[in-house]
Amino acid sequence: MAGRTGAPWEAGEPDPARGLRLVPGDGYPDWEAVYRDNVGWVYGLMFGKVGNRADAEDLTAEVFTTALKPLRVSADVREVRAYLRATARTVLAGHWRTRMGREITVIDDDFPDTGPEPPPDGRAAERARAVLANLPDRYRRILELRFLQGLSVRDAANSLGVSVANAKVLQHRALRMAAGSDEGGAR
Template sequence: MVRRVESERRAHTVTSSSSGRELRLVPGDSYASWEAVYRDNVTWVYGLMFGKVGNRPDAEDLTAEVFTAALKPLRITASAPEVRAYLRATARTVLAAHWKARMGREITTIEGDIRDDPPEEFHDSGAETRAKEVLAELPDRYRRILELRFLQGLSVREAAQSLGVTVANAKVLQHRALRMASRLNERGVR
């Protein structure tokens, strides 16, 4: 991607007033402002987050979280490659926290190259509709355990408390619910 904000990152001098301040040269590969940092990096950070979470709302929230987390410790005088490396490390941390909260596991690897432009338009594969249909066909307790675990992102322990059952019982319910949902989905596809 051609840098859209190249003009904002070019070397410039800080003007001095008659107070005797000396002029300071900012290196050409650094950013002129936080806004320039954001504009130059938001596209690839969003693309990365969307690629990891697969939906716009979470990707947008996580992108904002990356920039919010990076704002305070990131030096504006850092070079563009240093800024990208720091944002990438911050994205890894934000994703790890997201997946730990959502699924109870940390996923901290970010593979491959980062795309500079986000996916254009996202095609509805019908998966969301089919998932709703499958959930509707499940018995109440099975549907409830899956909703608690995978839609609300609760841990097994939290889901068990919400259902008023033991953790072991919640694990059994989840296993049986997933097995039944799989059978219902296969039957609906064929």
């Protein structure tokens, strides 16, 4: 039973004689290993893009859930990471499309494969404070709760004493106003 490459069996297929599976030396033995080796950089990427823990955790879970069926465990490490990056792009685009009505699909390929991104430089933090200061109190407060304190929509709604639906509307309007007020700002 020769495979496409002429080998007795293909990587990832069971050896008919022994019931074993050939795993390439630069591959993963199982899904647990794929997850353990890649969850850190996927979470770091998502946290760097959305800026809060709750959304980053949800998006990271969605990336792995989405990749579970089509991704071959027998793929080498480089292929797995490339596929996870492509899946992260798609998941992030869906996230921004539902949150902001925009499709933002750019993810730089030069980010490190380890941990979360470092905190922003002083100029970015200063600019963020200036944008928040220009917002009405309720808009500023919802953004602080969601993105600076990392609260879920439900927790932010409880803190503000409003419904979850109202908190979502406030957040959406606040983000649109913040984006509009920062368009003329320094980049």
